[in-house]
Amino acid sequence: MPNFPVDPPAQSPDGSGSANAANPAVAPVGDRHPVGESVNASGNGGAPSPTGSPSSAGELLDSILQSKSELFRGSREVLRDSYVPNRLPHREQQIRQVAEVLAPALRGEVPSNLLIYGKIGTGKTAVVAQVRQDMLRRTDLASHFTFVSLNCGNIDTPYSLLQTIGNTFAKNEPDRIPTGWSLDRVQASMRRLMDAKGGTILLILDEIDRLVARSGDNVLYTLSQLNTELEVARLALVGISNDLKFTNQLDTRVRSRLNEEKILFPPYDAVQLQDILRERAREAFREGVVDPGVVERCAAYAALENGDARRALALLRLSAEMAERDRAKRITPDHVVKAKNRLEQDIIVECCRTLPPHCKVLLYAILQSYERRRNGVLTGEVYDSYRRLAERLGLQPLHARSISNYVSELESLGLIRATIVSRGRGGRTREIIVDVPLSETMPALEEDPLIAPVGRPRSRGQMLLTNFDNPNRTGPF
Ligand SMILES: Nc1ncnc2c1ncn2[C@@H]1O[C@H](COP(=O)(O)OP(=O)(O)OP(=O)(O)O)[C@@H](O)[C@H]1O
Numbered sequence: 001m002p003n004f005p006v007d008p009p010a011q012s013p014d015g016s017g018s019a020n021a022a023n024p025a026v027a028p029v030g031d032r033h034p035v036g037e038s039v040n041a042s043g044n045g046g047a048p049s050p051t052g053s054p055s056s057a058g059e060l061l062d063s064i065l066q067s068k069s070e071l072f073r074g075s076r077e078v079l080r081d082s083y084v085p086n087r088l089p090h091r092e093q094q095i096r097q098v099a100e101v102l103a104p105a106l107r108g109e110v111p112s113n114l115l116i117y118g119k120i121g122t123g124k125t126a127v128v129a130q131v132r133q134d135m136l137r138r139t140d141l142a143s144h145f146t147f148v149s150l151n152c153g154n155i156d157t158p159y160s161l162l163q164t165i166g167n168t169f170a171k172n173e174p175d176r177i178p179t180g181w182s183l184d185r186v187q188a189s190m191r192r193l194m195d196a197k198g199g200t201i202l203l204i205l206d207e208i209d210r211l212v213a214r215s216g217d218n219v220l221y222t223l224s225q226l227n228t229e230l231e232v233a234r235l236a237l238v239g240i241s242n243d244l245k246f247t248n249q250l251d252t253r254v255r256s257r258l259n260e261e262k263i264l265f266p267p268y269d270a271v272q273l274q275d276i277l278r279e280r281a282r283e284a285f286r287e288g289v290v291d292p293g294v295v296e297r298c299a300a301y302a303a304l305e306n307g308d309a310r311r312a313l314a315l316l317r318l319s320a321e322m323a324e325r326d327r328a329k330r331i332t333p334d335h336v337v338k339a340k341n342r343l344e345q346d347i348i349v350e351c352c353r354t355l356p357p358h359c360k361v362l363l364y365a366i367l368q369s370y371e372r373r374r375n376g377v378l379t380g381e382v383y384d385s386y387r388r389l390a391e392r393l394g395l396q397p398l399h400a401r402s403i404s405n406y407v408s409e410l411e412s413l414g415l416i417r418a419t420i421v422s423r424g425r426g427g428r429t430r431e432i433i434v435d436v437p438l439s440e441t442m443p444a445l446e447e448d449p450l451i452a453p454v455g456r457p458r459s460r461g462q463m464l465l466t467n468f469d470n471p472n473r474t475g476p477f
């Protein structure tokens with residue numbers, strides 16, 4: 001196995017440094033970062049003790065936050081999910097294919113609709129973001145096309161999807177589509193706003209399968225036939241899905257319209273993952289701090305997890321954090337083992353954070369009821385507490401049917417278990433049992449700005465101490 005020399009950081013081809021800076025509108029696919037990072041981002045509240053050595057857990061953590069990293073060159077952004085590197089090794093072919101499909105937009109023509117498939121972490125979002133970025137560099141042609149990138153995982157209803165698309169083109173407040181209109185009116189308004197913009201609109205619907213699972217394919221039907229109704233603008237759809245079979249759920253007409261072009265992203269193997277990690281490590285770490293075997297081990301673990309590059313990068317980032325926690329000067333293969341254990345816990349928390357708003361409120365309602373009763377909760381009860389929470393948060397509660405779909409979604413994510421119970425004459429209902437540790441998931445949701453107003457009050461000091469006291473968690477790096 002080759003050793004891993006860490007070279008100077010790679011320059012971007014155009015010399016501009018981070019390619020990600022030019023990419024603000026691409027919605028990162030949820031916030032999949034491990035828990036500790038958001039604490040890091042929130043800054044440092046405590047002062048060191050007069051003796052200069054930290055005397056409490058909070059101070060210790062603050063002093064770690066303040067000290068300059070011996071491992072990272074600079075920003076940890078480089079290892080984050082939202083960072084789009086300048087080069088995507090082993091995706092050259094897919095980049096070319098996507099670019100070929102979308103290129104007509106550069107001439108003001110309408111590209112074919114495109115569906116991109118592939119398992120999680122196979123670079124679908126990153127490739128599309130890179131092609132988008134490259135197209136936007138052609139500022140001389142920018143008037144011909146507009147990108148709208150949406151992550152359907154964060155969108156609850158067809159209404160909010162159409163509203164969000166329309167509002168992307170609203171130039172000022174009175175143009176914006178508010179909540180509370182009929183769906184027809186939203187649709188008409190969206191079309192007007194699109195026509196006012198004109199040109200080719202490239203609508204990227206990332207995690208499109210989640211939209212269909214949640215709300216069916218009516219909204220895709222609407223979007224896929226929009227060109228017959230638009231007067232000036234033209235629309236091309238780019239759907240991205242990690243569910244390879246999701247088109248089976250589509251009406252035949254919608255399927256054939258979306259499937260005009262199709263690109264499959266195969267999983268990475270261990271050697272490809274090593275190449276990806278080496279490039280990122282060069283950008284992220286100081287020279288010589290990554291021991292031989294670290295990259296290989298991260299890649300091997302991730303290759304077992306379906307060749308998921310996100311998992312590989314998260315392992316590398318967490319391994320560095322484990323090393324920092326040990327005050328080590330180098331990242332060793334042992335840190336990778338620790339990171340792997342930690343990552344398994346974090347995945348639950350990450351998963352909670354990336355839920356769409358109403359689903360988050362529902363999950364919080366379930367957790368609260370479950371915490372009170374320490375026993376299974378019935379769906380009727382859950383719906384009532386969801387409704388109360390939603391109202392307190394100023395959200396219009398969704399109907400019981402949508403909530404029932406969300407219960408199934410939470411179940412398929414492994415966060416809860418729902419079993420059918422017979423209620424005698426009362427018929428049948430579902431009893432929900434929480435399948436994740438409340439001590440991890442409740443604080444994760446309560447940290448979310450959406451849930452915070454109805455969450456239990458927790459001071460930042462409490463959060464830090466809770467994290468610190470729990471031996472299964474690392475510090476907030
Ligand atoms: N070939 C590659 N080179 C460098 N980094 C990559 C490559 N492929 C993926 N990545 C990185 O791995 C992470 C996951 O990639 P991405 O988000 O594009 O996966 P995805 O296929 O969209 O996954 P999902 O289906 O879960 O949304 C990102 O941080 C991305 O930058």
Ligand SMILES: [Mg+2]
Nearest residue numbers: 029124125206
């Ligand atoms: Mg993605």
